[in-house]
Amino acid sequence: MAYLQLLSYIAPEIYRPAAQLVISQGPTMWWSKLFALAPAAVLSFAAPSGFPASGNGLWYNTPGNLWSKTYLPVGNGFLGAMTPGGASVEITQLNIESLWSGGPFQDPAYNGGNKRPSEAPAAHKAMESIHASIFASSTGQIDNIEALTTDPGAYGSYASAGYLISTMNISGPVTGFARWLDMDEGVARVTWSQSSNYFTRETFCSHPSQACYHRIASSNATLPSTTFAFATLGSLLPTPKITCLDSRTLQVRGFASEPGMLYEILGKVQSTYGRVACTALSANNATISVTGATEAWIAWVGGTEYSMDAGNAKSNFSFRGADPHASLTSLLSPASSSYQDALVQHIADIKATLYSRFSLSLGQKPQLNIPTDQIRAAYQVDKGNPYLEWLTFNLGRYMLASSARGTLPANLQGKWAKDPAPWGADANINIQMNYWSAEMSNLDVTRPLFDYFEKTWAPRGAMTAQTLYNISRGWVAHNEVRIFGHTGMKGGTGAGNTALWANYPESAVWMMIHVWDHFDHTNDVAWWKAQGWPLLKGVASFQLDKLIPDLYFNDSTLVVAPCNSPEQSYITFGCAHAQQMIWQMFNAVEKGFKASGDTDIAFLNEVRSKRARMDKGLRIGRWGQLQEWKVDLDSPTDTHRHLSHLIGLYPGYAISSYDLGLQGGLIANRTNTTYTKSQVMDAAMVSLAHRGNGTGPDADAGWEKVWRAAAWAQFGNAPKFYHELTYTIYETFGPNLFSLYNPFDPDPLFQIDANLGFPAAVLNALLQAQDVPSFDIPLVITLLPALPAAWPSGQLKGARTRGGITVDLQWSNGKPTTVALAVDSNPISASRSVRVVFAGKIVGSFTTKPNFRTTIQRF
Ligand SMILES: *[C@@H]1O[C@H](CO)[C@@H](O)[C@H](O)[C@H]1NC(C)=O
Ligand SMILES: *[C@@H]1O[C@H](CO)[C@@H](O)[C@H](O)[C@H]1NC(C)=O
Ligand SMILES: *[C@@H]1O[C@H](CO)[C@@H](O)[C@H](O)[C@H]1NC(C)=O
Ligand SMILES: *[C@@H]1O[C@H](CO)[C@@H](O)[C@H](O)[C@H]1NC(C)=O
Ligand SMILES: *[C@@H]1O[C@H](CO)[C@@H](O)[C@H](O)[C@H]1NC(C)=O
Ligand SMILES: *[C@@H]1O[C@H](CO)[C@@H](O)[C@H](O)[C@H]1NC(C)=O
Ligand SMILES: *[C@@H]1O[C@H](CO)[C@@H](O)[C@H](O)[C@H]1NC(C)=O
Ligand SMILES: *[C@@H]1O[C@H](CO)[C@@H](O)[C@H](O)[C@H]1NC(C)=O
Ligand SMILES: *[C@@H]1O[C@H](CO)[C@@H](O)[C@H](O)[C@H]1NC(C)=O
Numbered sequence: 001m002a003y004l005q006l007l008s009y010i011a012p013e014i015y016r017p018a019a020q021l022v023i024s025q026g027p028t029m030w031w032s033k034l035f036a037l038a039p040a041a042v043l044s045f046a047a048p049s050g051f052p053a054s055g056n057g058l059w060y061n062t063p064g065n066l067w068s069k070t071y072l073p074v075g076n077g078f079l080g081a082m083t084p085g086g087a088s089v090e091i092t093q094l095n096i097e098s099l100w101s102g103g104p105f106q107d108p109a110y111n112g113g114n115k116r117p118s119e120a121p122a123a124h125k126a127m128e129s130i131h132a133s134i135f136a137s138s139t140g141q142i143d144n145i146e147a148l149t150t151d152p153g154a155y156g157s158y159a160s161a162g163y164l165i166s167t168m169n170i171s172g173p174v175t176g177f178a179r180w181l182d183m184d185e186g187v188a189r190v191t192w193s194q195s196s197n198y199f200t201r202e203t204f205c206s207h208p209s210q211a212c213y214h215r216i217a218s219s220n221a222t223l224p225s226t227t228f229a230f231a232t233l234g235s236l237l238p239t240p241k242i243t244c245l246d247s248r249t250l251q252v253r254g255f256a257s258e259p260g261m262l263y264e265i266l267g268k269v270q271s272t273y274g275r276v277a278c279t280a281l282s283a284n285n286a287t288i289s290v291t292g293a294t295e296a297w298i299a300w301v302g303g304t305e306y307s308m309d310a311g312n313a314k315s316n317f318s319f320r321g322a323d324p325h326a327s328l329t330s331l332l333s334p335a336s337s338s339y340q341d342a343l344v345q346h347i348a349d350i351k352a353t354l355y356s357r358f359s360l361s362l363g364q365k366p367q368l369n370i371p372t373d374q375i376r377a378a379y380q381v382d383k384g385n386p387y388l389e390w391l392t393f394n395l396g397r398y399m400l401a402s403s404a405r406g407t408l409p410a411n412l413q414g415k416w417a418k419d420p421a422p423w424g425a426d427a428n429i430n431i432q433m434n435y436w437s438a439e440m441s442n443l444d445v446t447r448p449l450f451d452y453f454e455k456t457w458a459p460r461g462a463m464t465a466q467t468l469y470n471i472s473r474g475w476v477a478h479n480e481v482r483i484f485g486h487t488g489m490k491g492g493t494g495a496g497n498t499a500l501w502a503n504y505p506e507s508a509v510w511m512m513i514h515v516w517d518h519f520d521h522t523n524d525v526a527w528w529k530a531q532g533w534p535l536l537k538g539v540a541s542f543q544l545d546k547l548i549p550d551l552y553f554n555d556s557t558l559v560v561a562p563c564n565s566p567e568q569s570y571i572t573f574g575c576a577h578a579q580q581m582i583w584q585m586f587n588a589v590e591k592g593f594k595a596s597g598d599t600d601i602a603f604l605n606e607v608r609s610k611r612a613r614m615d616k617g618l619r620i621g622r623w624g625q626l627q628e629w630k631v632d633l634d635s636p637t638d639t640h641r642h643l644s645h646l647i648g649l650y651p652g653y654a655i656s657s658y659d660l661g662l663q664g665g666l667i668a669n670r671t672n673t674t675y676t677k678s679q680v681m682d683a684a685m686v687s688l689a690h691r692g693n694g695t696g697p698d699a700d701a702g703w704e705k706v707w708r709a710a711a712w713a714q715f716g717n718a719p720k721f722y723h724e725l726t727y728t729i730y731e732t733f734g735p736n737l738f739s740l741y742n743p744f745d746p747d748p749l750f751q752i753d754a755n756l757g758f759p760a761a762v763l764n765a766l767l768q769a770q771d772v773p774s775f776d777i778p779l780v781i782t783l784l785p786a787l788p789a790a791w792p793s794g795q796l797k798g799a800r801t802r803g804g805i806t807v808d809l810q811w812s813n814g815k816p817t818t819v820a821l822a823v824d825s826n827p828i829s830a831s832r833s834v835r836v837v838f839a840g841k842i843v844g845s846f847t848t849k850p851n852f853r854t855t856i857q858r859f
Contacts, residue, residue, distance in 0.1 A: 046369055048191055056394055058372040059181075063087070067082060069738065070373075071083060072180075073402065073414070076207040076402065077405035078406040079095065079096060080415035081093065083179075086190065087168075091233075092164045092166070094265070094302070096303060098306035098407070098483065100306070100483050101257035102155050112486050112488055113490050117467060119467070120468075126148060131548060135552045139572075139631055140573055140630070142572075143497075143571065148489050150490070150492075151491055151492040152492060159420055161263065161302060165229045174194050186204055186398065186402065187343070188202070198219045199223075200216070202215045202343075206342055206345060207353075208349050209299075209335040212300050213339065215295060223293050227288065228250070228290075229285070235419065238254060247276060250278065252264065253325075264304075264323075270299075272295045273292060274294075275293075277289055303327060308451060308452070312459040358798035360796050362762075364386040364387040364389070372391070380726070380730065388729065395755065397759055400434070400756050402415075412431065412753060413750060423480075427508075427510070429703065431511075432514065433756060434753055436710075440760070440799055450531055457481060459475075461542075464488055474545070479566070489503060503562060503564055506577070506581055510647075513652060515535050520828065523826045523828050525595050533596035536585070541603070547614055550574060555615075555668045556667065556670075558614040558615065559573050560573065560579065560582070565628055566644050567642055572630070575617070575629055575630070575645075576618070576628050576629065577647050578617070580618070580654035583614060583654055587611070616654070616663040616673070618675065619673060621634055621683075625686045626680070626683040627645070638690070638691070639691055640691065643691060643711060650764065653770045657771065658677045660675065664680075688715075705724050705725075706753075710764045712724055713765040714770075714786075722790060734748070763799070765786040768782040768785050769782070769802055779803050780835050781805070781834060782837045783816050783859075784838065795810045795811075803827060815859055819836065819856050821836070821844075821853070822851075825850050832847060834846050838859050843859055
């Protein structure tokens with residue numbers, strides 16, 4: 001609803017797109033209604049002057065009219081902003097990363113969705129009886145886990161921080177209108193002519209200054225009278241106080257909910273020439289106006305009283321920090337001193353973060369004569385368009401760098417939400433997928449993610465381990481964790497069987513793939529000792545105690561119970577997803593033990609012995625599928641969105657690096673899983689094929705397609721990889737290339753995971769280096785494993801693989817022409833054997849000696 005109200009702010013102007021050339025025909029083109037001059041003409045456009053010559057940007061000839069489909073994102077991780085463009089009026093939607101309703105700010109009794117200590121004995125009894133019922137059941141199932149869940153209480157939502165309204169007192173026809181997102185510079189721009197003046201608007205959020213900027217300028221004349229104001233408009237935020245802090249500074253102070261978390265925004269206006277004045281009309285309405293200037297700009301900063309450092313017992317899990325006013329004041333003063341300096345510093349930061357260490361070419365030819373929405377509208381499944389795919393790849397990395405580098409990680413909206421966001425940070429695929437491309441595309445963005453686990457999951461999660469599971473070491477979190485450490489099982493939602501969402505004690509196990517991968521890619525031993533290893537040890541300790549003997553098959557293995565694949569309905573034991581991931585996590589413990597400096601050999605030995613006994617989650621079922629559950633319950637017509645039991649194919653490695661000696665064999669004379677690698681891979685492929693294309697009766701989201709694309713690339717199947725990749729864009733990506741959860745809704749919801757996962761799927765077709773259970777097993781680096789015919793030539797520079805290796809790869813005519821590999825100066829293991837493979841042939845091999853370099857040119 002909010003956007004409808006917004007539209008009424010936009011003056012009834014006629015937007016006339018920038019046209020270079022008029023050709024006749026085409027009476028019903030979409031823009032003909034907008035085009036006052038020649039309603040029956042087809043235009044050939046040109047990208048606006050200032051649009052990157054590389055083509056690395058998104059551009060449009062009309063202002064955005066729908067937040068999730070046409071607005072353009074800027075952000076610095078701390079703050080986000082969605083820009084519609086606009087001539088005399090631009091209304092930018094704002095976010096502050098920690099602005100969430102709910103939690104202890106809304107309800108002082110909030111406790112992370114956990115059982116009270118007094119309820120713990122009943123929970124432990126319930127857990128015991130659930131175990132017994134599962135093993136006693138003829139099919140190894142129960143129908144609910146309600147006794148373990150807790151009402152979510154003040155669960156809360158990620159909230160919008162309102163809007164910045166920027167106006168100019170001008171009317172009359174707008175000509176030459178264009179707006180674009182320059183992804184080379186991380187700046188959203190608008191240009192147009194009106195009343196014989198040429199205007200530009202510019203919006204960006206700078207990571208170095210932690211501030212956002214909006215500037216309006218005329219190239220050759222005094223600006224009409226210009227105003228800046230903040231307002232909540234249609235958003236559901238309680239009305240804040242909006243005042244003039246001084247003649248050029250606006251202050252917004254309000255609460256995320258009532259009662260709720262305090263937030264503040266400060267915006268300071270500067271101009272070149274002219275006069276700046278602030279007028280307060282009421283307690284909730286103040287405006288800064290600028291007259292007689294040639295340029296005017298506002299720098300704004302925002303924050304809340306949330307503090308991740310207060311999410312522990314010592315702070316009574318209050319998550320409450322200081323009033324943000326003082327720190328915002330000290331940020332604003334340097335941030336608002338020079339626009340030019342801030343812009344230069346911001347562009348340098350974007351280039352250093354996104355492009356100086358990594359680059360990709362898919363052999364794309366920029367289409368500088370067609371606006372992005374038209375390129376998108378013409379896009380077809382399978383046929384594809386390397387330029388649009390390259391843009392989508394770049395947008396994914398741009399959005400990750402623009403949303404992940406605050407104090408909190410990128411949530412399921414990144415940091416962009418106009419309404420109370422329906423999702424926070426689901427941890428059964430979504431937040432994981434957000435970070436899939438980070439290590440390999442050399443983005444330094446994961447620290448806030450790991451801080452988030454350490455400071456918001458682990459402390460409350462230790463309590464959950466105790467009260468729900470009667471486990472007194474380590475910690476556990478479930479699925480929908482949020483920023484207030486919601487670690488319990490979230491019940492009482494009334495959304496079908498609660499277990500589908502709530503019963504997911506493996507969320508942190510999955511995240512340990514990221515923790516291990518960060519170490520394996522960066523060799524950052526100091527980080528590993530201080531943060532990576534303690535996280536891994538905490539999660540592994542809990543899972544060691546949680547594994548129990550399988551009393552259904554009595555095959556002497558250890559299994560998880562109760563488990564269900566994420567969002568799937570059987571509640572059973574020994575789920576493939578959990579078993580594969582826990583096994584991988586135990587391998588990471590062994591691989592990372594030495595570097596950790598930990599001397600707890602008893603822990604390492606326990607991990608080794610339980611790893612040997614545990615069920616490995618790999619079983620071939622009655623229709624040749626890889627079983628999703630230990631009992632063969634799989635249906636061949638199940639096209640569920642998740643590929644949970646294929647976690648070991650991608651992004652994990654329990655399937656794709658399968659080793660019979662470690663994972664298969666005869667178990668206690670009862671179960672025979674003596675499979676070869678090709679049997680396991682074939683079974684995984686049967687399961688993947690039966691899961692469909694990511695449009696089932698249950699869902700049609702982008703992330704499920706991105707996951708399928710990456711999985712097909714893992715099989716080296718280029719046509720199926722490209723089918724899913726192009727289908728992702730075709731089916732679910734909007735004109736602004738945002739991934740839409742319900743793409744056919746008139747006002748669809750944005751979910752960022754497919755945007756951020758897209759680059760990872762692309763990379764998995766170009767370069768693979770799957771993890772292995774131990775450093776003794778060679779690391780295989782596969783070149784162009786699933787290169788689609790649409791990308792015959794290209795280049796990947798600065799890609800990172802595990803083992804601390806940087807890869808520069810060039811290809812043409814579908815084959816590599818040269819690949820250079822460079823080992824870091826400090827690899828974790830200095831004697832790891834590496835094989836470089838193309839088209840099933842080993843084309844090079846080496847060991848990971850420090851600073852080792854090699855170039856391969858024969859394939
Ligand atoms: C600590 O938090 C609990 C809710 O989790 C609340 O009931 C209690 O009053 C708080 N104690 C203090 C000392 O603030
Ligand atoms: C909880 O754990 C304690 C200590 O290990 C044990 O004595 C007790 O029997 C357990 N309770 C249940 C219900 O399993
Ligand atoms: C806007 O401009 C018009 C015409 O130039 C003028 O009459 C009017 O007073 C201006 N309004 C404001 C709010 O400055
Ligand atoms: C400003 O520049 C535009 C385009 O170059 C021109 O058409 C217009 O007349 C100029 N206006 C003034 C006030 O100089
Ligand atoms: C602030 O007051 C002005 C003048 O009454 C009004 O035009 C404007 O819509 C108000 N702004 C908001 C956000 O309510
Ligand atoms: C497995 O062992 C348990 C406990 O010893 C026993 O009750 C159960 O009947 C056995 N199940 C099977 C299938 O052998
Ligand atoms: C497995 O079966 C063989 C032959 O029946 C027997 O010799 C062996 O002891 C059994 N092993 C176990 C672990 O039960
Ligand atoms: C286990 O399966 C493998 C492969 O299918 C087979 O070769 C082997 O004989 C089987 N072992 C037993 C004891 O059934
Ligand atoms: C995707 O799968 C659905 C359901 O099976 C089918 O109707 C549709 O044609 C498929 N589309 C593509 C592009 O694969």
